Amino acid sequence: MASPTSDTPLCISGIYPHLALFNGPDEGECGIGAIVPWAGKLWAITYGPHFPHGSPDKLWAIDKDLRLEARPESVGGTPACRMVHRESSQLFIGPYAIHSSGAVRTIDITKLAGRQTAVARHLTDPANLVYYFDMEGAVYEVNVHSLSVTKLPFGNMAPGIHGKGAYTGQGRFIIANNGEAGEPVPGHEDDMGVLAEWNGAEWRIIERKQFTDVTGPGGINGAPRCNSPVWSIGWDRRSVILKLLDAGTWHTFRLPKGNRTYDHRGGWYTEWPRIREVTGGKFLMDMHALFYDFPGTFSAGNTAGITPIASHHRYIPDFCGWNGRLVLASDDTSIMQNPMAGRSQSNLWFGAWDDLASFGPRNGYGGVWVNDAVRAGIPSDPYLINGFDHRVIHLWHDAAAPVTFTIEADAAGSGAWRTHIEVAVPARGSSWHMLPESLRAQWVRVRAGRDCTAGAFLHCQSRRPRNEHERRIFDAIPDAGDACRTVAGIIRPGADKELQYVRQAAGEPGRYCELDEALAFSSPAGDRSDEVMRLAPVTRDFDIDDASVIMTASGRRFRLPKGHAAFDKPFAAGWPRGIRECESERYLANIHGTFYVIGRESGVPAIQPVATHNKQIMDYCTWRGLLVMSGTRPGARPDGHYFGDGACGLWFGQIDDVWKLGKPVGTGGPWRNTPVLAARPSDPYLMIGYDSKSLEVSHDAPHAVTFNVEVDVIGTGSDWLPYATLTV
Structure with missing residues (x-):
C-alpha cells in the first residue's frame, strides 16, 4: 500500500479512495460498466439500474497521474459496452465515440434509447457502421462518422429480457441474453435467456440458456480474421457453459461455478462476466466468481489451457490492462434494498496478474447432468478439471437396473478421448469416484450404459496459496x-x-x-x-x-x-x-x-x-x-x-x-447429546468449502445403532445421496 504524498495518492490494497465513482444520490447502484485504455487515458463509464434515457452517470477519464475527470459530454444511462473501431480510430464506449486524439462525441440518446450492453462490427459495411445491442433486445446501426442512428426492424427476434453481449464473427452477428420473465413453462424449465445469431437474412436460436459475453481472439477490436473462433459464456442450473463457434459449427463445454450468488432467472446478478485480453497477451475469463487464465488459442482443435486462478467476492463488470497493471472494475456499494448504505458507489482495483492468486481458492462446483434424461452411450458435454487439485464426481440414476457410467478424459485438449474408469451404480442408486492426481487431463465427460434419468456432478477444490505474513495486515x-x-x-x-x-x-x-x-x-x-x-x-x-x-x-x-x-x-x-x-x-x-x-x-x-x-x-x-x-x-x-x-x-x-x-475451519454438527427419533433426518450441516472434514458419531442406546449419512452434492436440498452407513 502507498501512503499519500504530493506525487502519490493514497492506495490501500490496490484501491485509490479518491478514484471512487458516484452517480445520483437516489440511483440504486453505481456499477462501472466498462473500462478501456485509449488515447493515453483510462476511460470508464458508470451506470444506474434502469435509465435508458440518461441519468447523472458519467463518462470518466483517468490520466497517468491518476487524476480523475468527469467529462462534460456525459449523458449517463445504463451502458456497459465498448469496442474499438479500427477504421475510424475511435473507441465506442457506451453512447460515446472517442477519437484516438482524445476528442469525445456523444450519440443522441433520444435515438439510441436503451441500456446499451454491446457494440459489434457491422456485417456488410464495417468501415462505416457499427451495431449497438441493448438490454431490451433492440439492435441499432450507428454511423461512425455522423453518429446517426437507425433502429433495425427486428421486433422480437429472440427470447429473453436481459440483453448482454454481442459480437460479429464468421459472417454472423451473435447476441447473448441472460434473463427470462415469468414462471417456467412445464417441460421447458431450462429455457432462460438465449444465444442467437443473425446471418444478415434470418435469425437462428443457438441455445435457450442464460448467456452473457460473446467475444473472440480480437476482443474489443473485433474478429482479426473472418474465420476466427467466437467464444460465449453462460450458465444453467448445472454449471457454467462455454460455447465455441469454429468453422461454422458450435461446440459446448462446461466449467464449475465458484458460487451461486450469480444465479437468477431474470439474470440480474451477473454484471458483467467477460473474456478479455489484459496484460502481456494474457486473456482473463471471469464467470460465476472464478477467474480463469483463458488461452487465446482456444479452438475446436485445441481446447487445452483453460486454468482456474482464484475465486473472488468482488462483483466485476469489466477489467483490462493499463500502464503495466491489471485493473478490475466493480459494482460495489448499492442502495437497492439496502438502507445500510446512503449512496451507491464503486471503485477500481489496480494490481498485477499474479496478485489474483492471493484472492480465494480455486474451488468450483457443477455438473454435466442434474436429473436429466440421458441416452445410452451418448457422451455428455466435456467438463473442465484442469488446474484443480482435488476432483470428485458424484453419479446417480433412477433406472430399475444397475447402470455403468464410463468416465472419459481428454488429456491434451485435442479431442482424443480415452476411458478413465467405469463405475457401476446399483439400481436407483448412487456412487462417487475421486479422480486421482495421476489423471492429468483438460476435460472429462460421462456416458451412461443405459437410458435413464441421471446425475453427474463434480466438486473441484484446491488449497489457496498462503503467505505466512499475509494475516498480519489485520493486526490492528x-x-x-x-x-x-x-x-x-x-x-x-x-x-x-x-x-x-x-x-x-x-x-x-x-x-x-x-x-x-x-x-x-x-x-x-x-x-x-x-x-x-x-x-x-x-x-x-x-x-x-x-x-x-x-x-x-x-x-x-x-x-x-x-x-x-x-x-x-x-x-x-x-x-x-x-x-x-x-x-x-x-x-x-x-x-x-x-x-x-x-x-x-x-x-x-x-x-x-x-x-x-x-x-x-x-x-x-x-x-x-x-x-x-x-x-x-x-x-x-x-x-x-x-x-x-x-x-x-x-x-x-x-x-x-x-x-x-485464514481458511474456513470450525467444529460442530447436526446433533450433540440430542434426542433423536428413528429415521427422522437431522438439520442440514454445512460442509462445502472446507478442505478437510471428519465425522464422529456416538449415542447412548443400550444396543447398536445404524446411522445413514447423506450428502446434498448439488446444494438445492432436494437431492440427498447416501454417502455412508455407520453401525455404532
Missing part, C-alpha cells in the same frame, strides 16, 4: 480470545460520500465521526448517531446450541460450524453484525468467527464459507471501493490498513483481502 483487530477492550462501533456509507462512524468503546459514551476520501476523521457539529443506528441496526442473524450455529431461512433450519467460544456471547460493545450487503446484491455474513458469502436470490441454502477470522470484528461495509471494519485495538497505530489515532480508528482494505484471514 484483536483476536477473539484477547482480553483487551476493542474500539468498536457502527459504520455506514453516508449520502454525502462520507463514511459515518458511531464509536462504541466499552464503558465510554458514544462518539460520532465522519471520514473523507483522505481517510481523515472529523467530528462534525451535527451528531447523526441516531440516523446511523436507525438505518444500520446490528442484528445477530444466527442462533447457537450445544451442537452448532443455527440459521433459519423460509422456515428451514441450517447448521454451520462454530468458531471460537468467545462468539457464544456478545462483545463488550454488543453483538457483532451478522449479515450485510458489501457487493451489489450479494452479502458477507459474519457468523461465529467466519465470513460467508450469501446470494440475494440463492440465500442461506447456498451459503459458502470465505474465511475463518476468529477476530473481534464488530461491523463492516464497503465504502469508496474499500472494505472497512470496526473493532480495533486501543492504541493501534497507523500501518497502511489501520487509520486513526488509537482512540478512534478503523481497518481498511479491499473485499478480497478477507481470504487472507
Whole structure:
C-alpha cells in the first residue's frame, strides 16, 4: 500500500479512495460498466439500474497521474459496452465515440434509447457502421462518422429480457441474453435467456440458456480474421457453459461455478462476466466468481489451457490492462434494498496478474447432468478439471437396473478421448469416484450404459496459496480470545460520500465521526448517531446450541460450524453484525468467527464459507471501493490498513483481502447429546468449502445403532445421496 504524498495518492490494497465513482444520490447502484485504455487515458463509464434515457452517470477519464475527470459530454444511462473501431480510430464506449486524439462525441440518446450492453462490427459495411445491442433486445446501426442512428426492424427476434453481449464473427452477428420473465413453462424449465445469431437474412436460436459475453481472439477490436473462433459464456442450473463457434459449427463445454450468488432467472446478478485480453497477451475469463487464465488459442482443435486462478467476492463488470497493471472494475456499494448504505458507489482495483492468486481458492462446483434424461452411450458435454487439485464426481440414476457410467478424459485438449474408469451404480442408486492426481487431463465427460434419468456432478477444490505474513495486515483487530477492550462501533456509507462512524468503546459514551476520501476523521457539529443506528441496526442473524450455529431461512433450519467460544456471547460493545450487503446484491455474513458469502436470490441454502477470522470484528461495509471494519485495538497505530489515532480508528482494505484471514475451519454438527427419533433426518450441516472434514458419531442406546449419512452434492436440498452407513 502507498501512503499519500504530493506525487502519490493514497492506495490501500490496490484501491485509490479518491478514484471512487458516484452517480445520483437516489440511483440504486453505481456499477462501472466498462473500462478501456485509449488515447493515453483510462476511460470508464458508470451506470444506474434502469435509465435508458440518461441519468447523472458519467463518462470518466483517468490520466497517468491518476487524476480523475468527469467529462462534460456525459449523458449517463445504463451502458456497459465498448469496442474499438479500427477504421475510424475511435473507441465506442457506451453512447460515446472517442477519437484516438482524445476528442469525445456523444450519440443522441433520444435515438439510441436503451441500456446499451454491446457494440459489434457491422456485417456488410464495417468501415462505416457499427451495431449497438441493448438490454431490451433492440439492435441499432450507428454511423461512425455522423453518429446517426437507425433502429433495425427486428421486433422480437429472440427470447429473453436481459440483453448482454454481442459480437460479429464468421459472417454472423451473435447476441447473448441472460434473463427470462415469468414462471417456467412445464417441460421447458431450462429455457432462460438465449444465444442467437443473425446471418444478415434470418435469425437462428443457438441455445435457450442464460448467456452473457460473446467475444473472440480480437476482443474489443473485433474478429482479426473472418474465420476466427467466437467464444460465449453462460450458465444453467448445472454449471457454467462455454460455447465455441469454429468453422461454422458450435461446440459446448462446461466449467464449475465458484458460487451461486450469480444465479437468477431474470439474470440480474451477473454484471458483467467477460473474456478479455489484459496484460502481456494474457486473456482473463471471469464467470460465476472464478477467474480463469483463458488461452487465446482456444479452438475446436485445441481446447487445452483453460486454468482456474482464484475465486473472488468482488462483483466485476469489466477489467483490462493499463500502464503495466491489471485493473478490475466493480459494482460495489448499492442502495437497492439496502438502507445500510446512503449512496451507491464503486471503485477500481489496480494490481498485477499474479496478485489474483492471493484472492480465494480455486474451488468450483457443477455438473454435466442434474436429473436429466440421458441416452445410452451418448457422451455428455466435456467438463473442465484442469488446474484443480482435488476432483470428485458424484453419479446417480433412477433406472430399475444397475447402470455403468464410463468416465472419459481428454488429456491434451485435442479431442482424443480415452476411458478413465467405469463405475457401476446399483439400481436407483448412487456412487462417487475421486479422480486421482495421476489423471492429468483438460476435460472429462460421462456416458451412461443405459437410458435413464441421471446425475453427474463434480466438486473441484484446491488449497489457496498462503503467505505466512499475509494475516498480519489485520493486526490492528484483536483476536477473539484477547482480553483487551476493542474500539468498536457502527459504520455506514453516508449520502454525502462520507463514511459515518458511531464509536462504541466499552464503558465510554458514544462518539460520532465522519471520514473523507483522505481517510481523515472529523467530528462534525451535527451528531447523526441516531440516523446511523436507525438505518444500520446490528442484528445477530444466527442462533447457537450445544451442537452448532443455527440459521433459519423460509422456515428451514441450517447448521454451520462454530468458531471460537468467545462468539457464544456478545462483545463488550454488543453483538457483532451478522449479515450485510458489501457487493451489489450479494452479502458477507459474519457468523461465529467466519465470513460467508450469501446470494440475494440463492440465500442461506447456498451459503459458502470465505474465511475463518476468529477476530473481534464488530461491523463492516464497503465504502469508496474499500472494505472497512470496526473493532480495533486501543492504541493501534497507523500501518497502511489501520487509520486513526488509537482512540478512534478503523481497518481498511479491499473485499478480497478477507481470504487472507485464514481458511474456513470450525467444529460442530447436526446433533450433540440430542434426542433423536428413528429415521427422522437431522438439520442440514454445512460442509462445502472446507478442505478437510471428519465425522464422529456416538449415542447412548443400550444396543447398536445404524446411522445413514447423506450428502446434498448439488446444494438445492432436494437431492440427498447416501454417502455412508455407520453401525455404532
